[in-house]
Amino acid sequence: MSYSFSTYSGGTILFDYAACLQCETKACIPACNPRGSGSILELRDGTPVLKISAEAARKGQCSECLACEEACRIDGKGALRIELPIPALNTALEDMAAKGLRPVYWEG
């Protein structure tokens, strides 16, 4: 059981609702405050959902700030994943790999 929405850069924000239902803090919701205008997330039936339209989120109301993912990782259940296309990062990683180097955070 999962939920997702798209972001401006072509990224995706994904929630694992099985974990969200076990989460007591729901920390992702207050952590979301793009441009100081308040959370674009709300709680519905125990799980976070957009309180704006998916189209509005995709057009930039989600600022891709990553705050929800960090809050979930620290105070929630690690159920939220943000995937953002960062072509320059991929190129840098390929350049490093060609030199036999790996970033320190690399888990692969």
Ligand code: SF4
């Ligand atoms: S903090 Fe994480 S686990 Fe908790 S409700 Fe939000 S996304 Fe789900």
Ligand code: SF4
């Ligand atoms: S990335 Fe930022 S603006 Fe988008 S949902 Fe998460 S906290 Fe809110």
